[in-house]
Amino acid sequence: MHKLKILFIVVFALFTQTISFGQVFLPKLISDGMxxxxxxxxxxxxxxxPGEKVxxxxxxxxxxxxxxxxxxWSISLPPxxxxxxxxxxxxxxxxxxxxxxxxGDVWIGSGQSNMELTMDRVKDKYPEVISSANNSFIRQFEVPDTYSFTGPNTDYKIxxxxKADKNNIYKFSAIGYFFAQELYQEYKVPIGFINAALGGSPAEAWLSEEALNNFPEHYASLKEFKNPNLIKQIESDNKRITKEWYEGLDxxxxxxxxxxxxxxxxxEDWDQMDVPGYWADNDLGLVNGAVWFRKEINIPADKAGKKGQVVLGRIIDADSVFLNGEFIGTTGYQYPPRKYAVPTGILKEGNNVIAVRIINQSGxxxxxxxxxxxxxxxxDSIDLSGIWKYRLGGSMEPLASQITVRWKPGGLYNAMIAPLLGYQVKGVLWYQGESNTDNPNEYxxxxxxxxxxxxxxWQxxxxxxxxxxxxxxxxAKENPEESNWAAIRQAxxxxSNLPNTGLVVAIDAGEWNDIHPLDKKVIGERLALQARKMVYxxxxxxxxxxxxxxxxxKGNQLILAFxxxxxxxxxxxxxxxKHFAVAGEDGNFVWANARISGDQIIVWSENVSSPNRVRYAxxxxxxxxxxxxxxxLPASPFEAFIEE
Incomplete structure (x- = not known):
């Protein structure tokens, strides 16, 4: 009986494995709501x-x-x-x-964090858009953030x-949603948006292995990171370095x-500092580690015990915030806006104290x-800017730089783009370049x-x-400057001169103090303009x-045609x-006068008698x-030379 029972279990296991192996499986893209x-x-x-009929x-x-x-298996369907x-x-x-x-029409949005940035981040700028979102004909598929160096993946793990409804709108790419909304309003055609972007990613991370062959240094890096033991060692070292730094600081x-x-x-004996600002510009100087800040605020009786929100702009790098000794929130890196809910019962009539512990890793x-x-x-709003008290909690040497594995060449293409290749699309929206500003020449x-x-x-x-x-x-700088950001814009x-390629200018949609500007609506609308002209x-x-x-x-003037x-x-x-500059043979740019003359612009400077190049923005x-x-619509920044 015992042997028969074992035989039955083995046969049953083999049978269920055969059924499981034989089942039809679909990629995550081909799923409900696509x-x-x-x-x-x-x-x-x-x-x-193999050989199964489908x-x-x-x-x-x-x-x-x-x-x-x-x-x-694959099946081709007619249009x-x-x-x-x-x-x-x-x-x-x-x-x-x-x-x-x-x-309908399927669009891919790829690149860095400004493409990835969700409607949740911009909800305070566009509250009416958020509250009215209810369009089942606008949909998004978010590609999971992951990498692979061993070869193109065939599917995603999740x-x-x-749909763009009240439950899901916060998850949508903000640029993707505004773009889709414009197109749907114009054509009443369903729009699918595939969000395949990753914050901080350089362009080379999105190239295939074949394409990286053209860039020996990046190709060698891809080959190096095919070694899983190297990745494990780097990630282990990163964790150890970070853990030791934070433990030492604590x-x-x-x-x-x-x-x-x-x-x-x-x-009483703490130093004082005007907030916002940096302690490096005050008596403390350039110190890394933990610095504590405290501020007293007066709360009227009718606000005592009420819910609220502490808004602390942006903080470099990490912070933990306390109100009357109660912890109300923390953020681990510099980019997100600080908005912390104040529960009922914490605020009291009269004097209240906000304390902030800031951790700065470098700079x-x-x-x-x-x-x-x-x-x-x-x-009602109580201003928290102005004089705060502050004191150094503990100083550290700057946190050692670390290798970010997922940004290495080819990794994002293999894991985030390759599984899309069988899926027909209408076009690609690309917002990226910040992470390549250290080397604009190859961009x-x-x-x-x-x-x-x-x-x-994609064929x-x-x-x-x-x-x-x-x-x-x-x-902004007072004098003409060399700028890697401008060089990337020129690239x-x-x-954009490639066939069927368009450019959206964004030099009027940014924020000087935030690499993640909130005005994503104008970017989505300008992208939609490009699509309406070139695709529709x-x-x-x-x-x-x-x-x-x-x-x-002409003489000491440059005549520009557009x-x-x-x-x-x-x-x-x-x-x-504004913002025109000219240079002569010495290559030294100076601010120039510029005026519109019909469809042309005339640019000159009394300080350059024979200009041969011009820059704008x-x-x-x-x-x-x-x-x-x-x-x-704004003009693109440029550098241009006279035609010989």
Missing amino acids: VLQRDVDLNIWGWAS TLHFIDQVYRTETAIDGK HPAGGPYEMRIEGVNLMIINDILL GSWI WKDAGIRNDWSKADLDD KGGFVSDKPYNLVIEG EDLMQTLIIDWREK QEEVPFFIVQLANFME QLNI YELDLIASGPKVESVRR SDIGSGLLALGHKDL WADNPEGANLYNKEG
Whole structure:
């Protein structure tokens, strides 16, 4: 009996394994709520046992195939017009039913964090948009953030389609949502947005291994990171270095030992500092580690005990916040806005104390200027800027730099893009470049290679590719400057000359003190303008700001001709054009005069008798640059030379 029981278990196990192996599996993209590209041949694929027969039912048609020896199967569907919702049934040894399918236009959004940034981050800027979101014909698939160096992945571990409703709107890419909203309002066609972006990623991380062959240094890096033991060692070292640094800081921090967060702390002898600001610019100087800040605020009787929100702009790098000794929130890195809920019962009538522990790993630490700092209670705001008391808790050497594995060449292409390649799309939106500003000279080649490679991989040689140019960022300078950010913008302008490639200028949509500006609506709308003209064939639409086409010299003047001038050139908000500079043979740029003359611009400086080159908006933050067309679209920054 015992032997028979064992035999039965073995046979049953083999049987269930065969059934499991034989079942039809689908990629995460092909799932409930998906949007399929209209008006093109469609590819539906999956996996099952070798030689298994697979039947697909869709819109009153039946399609059949048989799996290949590697277990993969695919079925080609003929073009279908926009519509839905539909159901798809796929049968092998099992039955899979995909519900709520739409046919419309599918767009990919890729690049860095400004493409990835969600509606949750901009909810305070666009509260009405958030509250009114309820469009089941706008959908998003968020690609999980991951990497692989061993070869292109075939699927994602997780992922699903979501609708733009009140429950899901916060998860949508802000740029993706505003772009989709514009297109849907214009054409009433379902829009699917695939969010395949990752914060901090350089362009080379998005190139395939074949494309990286053109860049020996990056190709060698990809080869190096194919070694899983190397990755394990790096990640282990990163964790150890970070752990030891923070443990050392906590051990040194007098604020932890003596509980500087408590409300009744005697801080009479603490130094004072004007907030916002950096302690490096005050008596403490350039110190890394933990610095504690405290401020007393007076709460009227009618606000005591009420809920509220502490808003502390942005802080470099990490912070923990206490109100009357109660912990109310923490943020671990510098970029997110600090907004901490105050529960009922914490605020009291009269004197209240906010304490903030700031941890700075390197560089200047403190409160970022030109951001909101206040306590909001029932719509009323108490200003928290001004004089705070502060004291060093404990100092440390700067945290050692670490290797970010997921940003290495090829890793994001393999894990985040390769699984998309069988999925037909309408076009690509690209917002990236900040992480390549250390080496702008290779950026144009990287991006041209990327665009050509992606088009070949998708087998769509003319798939539209729309690039968002870097926004204005960092402090404005008084004099003409060399700027890697401007050099990247020039590369992006050059890249936009590729066929079926467009450029969105963003130098008026940034924030000098935030690499993640909140005005994502204008970017989405400008991307939609590009799509409307180049993809939806509204050929008379003015979709771009002025672009310099040629430069010639006449005496000590440069005569500039432009394309995309629309109904005319415009000096926005001022009678004079700003932010033009010229140089002669010595290459030293000086500010120049500029005026509009019909469809041209004349530029000159009394200090340069024979100019041979001109720059416009050539700066990290070209504050005041005001060349637009009369349709309200800004001109791209540029550097141009006279035509010999």
